[in-house]
Amino acid sequence: MPTPYAENAQYASAKRLPEDNSLPNLLRYTYGFYTDIRATCDRLYRENGEIVQTGRGAFKITNLFGPDANQWVLQNRDDLFSSRRGWDWVIDKVFPGAIMSMDGAEHRYQRRIMQQAFKKHALENYMSIMQPEIAKGVVTWHQQQDFLLYDHIKKLTLDLAATVFMGIELGKEADQVNKAFVDTVEASIAPIRWAVPGTAMAKGVRGRGYLKKVFKRLLPSKRAKETPDFFSQFCHAETEDGQRFTDKEITDHMIFLMMAAHDTTTSTLTTIFYALAKNPDWQQKVREEVLALNTRYLSFDDLEKLELLEWVMKEALRMYPPLPTMPRRLKMAAEYKGYRLPKNSLVSISPIHSHYMETIWSHPNHFDPLRFAPPREEYKQHGFAWIPFGGGAHMCIGQHFAVLQVKCIMNQLLKLYEWDVPADYEMPYQLVPIAKPKDGLPINLRHL
Numbered sequence: 476m477p478t479p480y481a482e483n484a485q486y487a488s489a490k491r492l493p494e495d496n497s498l499p500n501l502l503r504y505t506y507g508f509y510t511d512i513r514a515t516c517d518r519l520y521r522e523n524g525e526i527v528q529t530g531r532g533a534f535k536i537t538n539l540f541g542p543d544a545n546q547w548v549l550q551n552r553d554d555l556f557s558s559r560r561g562w563d564w565v566i567d568k569v570f571p572g573a574i575m576s577m578d579g580a581e582h583r584y585q586r587r588i589m590q591q592a593f594k595k596h597a598l599e600n601y602m603s604i605m606q607p608e609i610a611k612g613v614v615t616w617h618q619q620q621d622f623l624l625y626d627h628i629k630k631l632t633l634d635l636a637a638t639v640f641m642g643i644e645l646g647k648e649a650d651q652v653n654k655a656f657v658d659t660v661e662a663s664i665a666p667i668r669w670a671v672p673g674t675a676m677a678k679g680v681r682g683r684g685y686l687k688k689v690f691k692r693l694l695p696s697k698r699a700k701e702t703p704d705f706f707s708q709f710c711h712a713e714t715e716d717g718q719r720f721t722d723k724e725i726t727d728h729m730i731f732l733m734m735a736a737h738d739t740t741t742s743t744l745t746t747i748f749y750a751l752a753k754n755p756d757w758q759q760k761v762r763e764e765v766l767a768l769n770t771r772y773l774s775f776d777d778l779e780k781l782e783l784l785e786w787v788m789k790e791a792l793r794m795y796p797p798l799p800t801m802p803r804r805l806k807m808a809a810e811y812k813g814y815r816l817p818k819n820s821l822v823s824i825s826p827i828h829s830h831y832m833e834t835i836w837s838h839p840n841h842f843d844p845l846r847f848a849p850p851r852e853e854y855k856q857h858g859f860a861w862i863p864f865g866g867g868a869h870m871c872i873g874q875h876f877a878v879l880q881v882k883c884i885m886n887q888l889l890k891l892y893e894w895d896v897p898a899d900y901e902m903p904y905q906l907v908p909i910a911k912p913k914d915g916l917p918i919n920l921r922h923l
């Protein structure tokens with residue numbers, strides 16, 4: 476197990492980090508990061524092994540590859556890593572007060588309260604308001620010309636965010652909320668980090684201002700009466716020892732939660748659709764599974780019966796993890812497998828690399844959901860080989876909600892439609908900052 480240490484000088488024997496920052500490689504890396512991060516990680520790993528430093532100056536990154544590294548960073552046993560200082564460039568302006576940018580005791584305190592909104596009875600309530608909205612949202616999909624799946628999934632998950640997350644009726648306000656929300660999300664990944672008029676950041680800051688006003692106006696009524704949406708659940712969440720969120724914490728958490736939930740679920744649904752279009756045998760198998768349940772809306776207990784769909788979702792998340800990499804910053808100098816990492820290093824781990832390692836996964840380029848089924852269960856070879864939801868203290872708090880939302884949506888779509896893509900179609904997709912198709916994923920959708 477790697478040992479932490481306080482001062483570099485104490486560990487003069489530690490090996491120096493391999494570097495990949497000659498000028499040509501710097502350009503190759505920067506271009507590759509945005510265009511094909513998977514190939515870039517593969518090259519770095521092939522040429523350097525489990526650890527390599529890229530970039531220079533403020534853009535210096537220590538890349539760690541493989542499940543051992545994922546475990547070391549995410550488990551954070553010796554409290555070496557800061558999530559806040561890893562994510563702050565994304566979070567700083569539009570998501571202040573986000574739980575992901577908290578460390579240590581503050582993070583544990585906020586997470587314990589938030590956890591209340593993810594308990595079984597709360598999840599059951601979200602399911603009950605979500606499913607009629609899904610039915611309304613998807614019923615006319617086959618009437619659309621030039622159908623782009625990604626756009627429709629995005630609209631559906633945005634509408635669900637208004638009802639399930641905020642508890643507001645769809646209508647004029649929901650449209651404005653959606654717009655403000657989209658602007659906020661775009662700002663989080665905008666390259667220009669100052670709110671100069673006309674930039675995505677300026678729009679995002681304005682969007683956040685609007686959302687804050689809406690939450691402030693709705694807070695008294697949400698505090699007064701419990702309703703089955705996240706906003707109300709946050710207002711009423713209380714731990715056994717009586718800890719509750721303040722109004723400001725509720726607003727900050729809501730704005731971040733909606734962002735954390737939205738693009739990730741949209742990305743996952745899109746890649747599931749793509750995989751099922753390319754693998755019609757699997758599309759038919761999961762359709763038969765939902766038909767066998769023979770229920771318009773799923774109950775909480777139905778969720779675990781959709782086993783094939785669960786393996787399909789896991790495989791889609793393996794091949795296209797919505798967050799291809801995750802950053803942390805070292806709070807103190809440390810040693811990993813004999814290598815010396817200085818204090819303040821920006822460290823990156825990469826699900827997109829671990830999810831394709833041939834030492835773990837058989838034929839990793841093949842869509843093969845049964846790799847998650849017994850007896851194969853390839854992911855069990857290492858607890859940190861499959862990490863689409865992260866791990867450790869910051870592990871995705873919405874994981875079970877994401878699974879239930881995906882199952883509720885797929886349950887309805889599989890019974891209404893079948894779909895395919897031309898045999899030679901390969902989805903062009905970007906992985907950074909989040910996995911999504913570059914062409915919107917045109918599919919042929921037919922009503923059943």
Ligand code: HEM
Pocket residue numbers: 558574575576586731732735736737739740743796797798801802862863864865866868869870871872873874876877
């Ligand atoms: C398939 C969909 C999703 C994926 C792949 C995903 C992935 C992740 C990952 C990888 C992290 C950890 C990031 C890190 O440690 O640096 C995370 C954190 C988080 N996710 Fe998700 N997420 C998904 C859906 C959701 C949903 C639906 C919600 C809310 C309902 C949500 C709320 C959060 C929150 C609040 C955090 C921060 C937790 C903390 O810092 O304690 N996510 N997610």
